[in-house]
Amino acid sequence: DTGVSQDPRHKITKRGQNVTFRCDPISEHNRLYWYRQTLGQGPEFLTYFQNEAQLEKSRLLSDRFSAERPKGSFSTLEIQRTEQGDSAMYLCASSPGGGLADTQYFGPGTRLTVL
């Protein structure tokens, strides 16, 4: 049983460029989450999918951010017109869904640096 995988692991980009990250959840996990973590802080929720439906978005998810989960499998997170304040670790998690014992498992993250 492979864990959550994310690609790329590191991304360096110039301000104003667009970037896209991919997350592959644990197979058969219905729920997928994106979080963002800045230096010295705990992760903060960005958005959540139940299968292919995006059910919740944080106020942190500005108009420059968009996430998709086509066919309820992998997910992508795109940031348009990146700003230096977008520099952070972007974490993806998945959980099986159904019932209350819904443990979230995290991927290794994508570290974004905006120059």
Next chain:
Amino acid sequence: GIQVEQSPPDLILQEGANSTLRCNFSDSVNNLQWFHQNPWGQLINLFYIPSGTKQNGRLSATTVATERYSLLYISSSQTTDSGVYFCAVVSKGRRALTFGSGTRLQVQP
């Protein structure tokens, strides 16, 4: 929204010592998880423990849901235990985890 407070923020131990990390939360929760974040940023699941007590080797955790706190015990600490420990909760009616600000643990040889 729900507030999660962790204490202490920093902890330095000698190898072999025991420690207790605390997590207070401000509202009822459906889910509480403890994580260890390694130096590469990977969040490693330690416990799913919305209530009760669990043990896994040198680690154990207790959550008293009615009093809105959880404790993580580390016994006979090792240098590999170093890193940041996060408590995270899911409040009722939500799905996302809300994280505390973490306890940074350093175990010295």
